[in-house]
Amino acid sequence: MSDLKFTKDHEWLLISGSQATVGITEFAQEQLGDVVFVELPEVGSEYSQGDEVAVIESVKAAGEIVAPLAGKVVEVNEELADNPELVNESPLQDGWFVKMELNDGVDLSELMSESEYQEFTAE
Template sequence: MADTKYTKDHEWVRVDGDTATVGITDYAQEQLGDVVYVELPDIGKSVGVGDEAAVVESVKAASEVYAPISGEVVEVNEALADAPNGVNEDAAGAGWFVKLKLSDASELEKLMSEDEYKTYLAELD
């Protein structure tokens, strides 16, 4: 399994070769509540670290999903258009949002490991 990295905004990224899959963490989807709509970017869109990569709306709020790394959108999770609740069902897996072609793999070094993210979450409570 690919190594997963995390942001303080509760996005996760998993890299396989030069492609990174991006989603939100279980913590983020729990905070949002029931997801009712997902807006995905166009294929070919370039994003930088911290740029909006997608939008997720729930019964509680709308929130941006920020790009944890720079890259070009090479795939979007079309299944979420018809079934946005897939984010609630499997945020860390099938509920991913976009796949990016990495532009700078060194950006991954600035993200948290799973253990660091768990420590970060514990500090939020």
């Protein structure tokens, strides 16, 4: 069963078993404007929660994507190297950044449901 969750850093996670696909939300990509560059991590890299995983640059700003949970990168979205605009065009589908194998016992309690995230961004 897959479960879509959100962070206060405006990232989404599609959790399926012990794996999570990570991207930024529609709200985040709107705030950034047109994405022009994405730097992704190496497959096999391990991260603690809060570590910088990727860099994203737009016409307005540069920022980082942080690891929403601890784990190891098992796949990166190679499409973003040539088509960073996918982050704007399809942030919740084609514009994902990494897939991570989550560490055993990761705490999902800090993640928000879609309705909780909508309330968070409405504030």
